[in-house]
């Protein structure tokens with residue numbers, strides 16, 4: 001099992017270091033894995049001039065799975081789009097055809113008071129956001145900024161093909177079968193043709209899954225319903241951009257964006273695993289970032305890419321125990337708990353493994 005580690009920028013190296021300790025612990029305990037680090041994002045721009053250098057391309061193609069921290073930062077904001085750190089991430093997703101992004105939104109009972117909603121509204125919360133990751137306005141052509149009628153206009157194209165919609169819909173329905181059997185498809189069909197097609201194809205695909213209950217919701221309402229009554233959702237399936245926004249919103253129901261892991265999968269079981277948050281430049285280098293989303297992403301990697309259910313649950317149980325024992329990074333801290341830094345949170349997880 002060869003794993004490419006791409007720590008990236010900002011808090012990336014700090015949080016990936018803790019996940020790497022967890023992987024090395026499992027290796028010392030007999031799990032056969034090989035880890036190799038590579039450059040992606042701003043650190044790659046600094047070293048090579050490119051956000052996704054050739055050596056990293058080779059590494060991720062050859063690896064069985066990729067663990068990523070985060071990319072980006074203020075320093076790179078003035079670069080042209082193709083040189084920006086985020087472009088490196090988008091290019092990896094496209095190169096590996098990682099169209100299915102799974103973002104579990106799970107509230108650990110110990111964090112009920114850290115949620116932005118009242119404990120009774122979020123108790124037992126367990127949503128799976130299935131975000132399409134290689135299409136939509138992120139990749140659609142044409143795009144650009146150009147002169148028209150004496151002024152600049154900026155434009156992007158929201159586009160989905162039937163086959164792109166169908167394959168992500170299948171992922172959502174199959175996931176729902178292993179859960180509560182409910183899929184809510186989120187679109188903006190009242191305004192956007194692209195998402196009218198989305199709704200039509202999801203509805204058509206649902207006919208293969210008579211045992212799954214499908215509902216549709218417009219994205220503005222979905223954003224509101226997530227903070228009104230989030231437990232009405234089981235699986236949410238949506239496009240690239242709506243999924244990006246709704247998952248950041250949903251993360252706060254679990255206490256912090258630092259708690260949400262993700263898996264981005266293609267149809268050959270190859271996966272890239274990363275926390276849903278970014279490089280958090282405001283807290284980078286201070287040993288205060290929450291590493292749990294990244295550590296939980298390694299559990300998803302062991303489960304989805306390597307079928308190592310026991311090792312995956314071992315990590316998840318260790319995280320649960322750490323929270324039970326009262327360890328909290330700043331983002332999930334509440335009085336009476338033990339405030340710890342990034343490294344100490346890693347220590348606590350390892351101690352519980």
Ligand SMILES: NC(=O)c1ccc[n+]([C@@H]2O[C@H](COP(=O)([O-])OP(=O)(O)OC[C@H]3O[C@@H](n4cnc5c(N)ncnc54)[C@H](O)[C@@H]3O)[C@@H](O)[C@H]2O)c1
Pocket residue numbers: 011015069070071072073074086089257258274275276277278279280281282283288289290291293331
């Ligand atoms: N997958 C990725 O690599 C990814 C994802 C999102 C944003 N980004 C990039 O990251 C940079 C910063 O973006 P942003 O500030 O909008 O979003 P962000 O997710 O980096 O940070 C948003 C807020 O959440 C906090 N936060 C994020 N992760 C945390 C953690 N693990 N523990 C505690 N607090 C945490 C940050 O301190 C910040 O206040 C940008 O360049 C953006 O493009 C990268």
Ligand SMILES: CC(C)[C@H](C(=O)O)[C@@H](O)C(=O)O
Pocket residue numbers: 072086089090244276278
């Ligand atoms: C950094 C950015 C390109 C990325 C996205 O929009 O997909 C991020 O926000 C995410 O959620 O993974």
Ligand SMILES: [Mg+2]
Pocket residue numbers: 244245248276
């Ligand atoms: Mg995002």
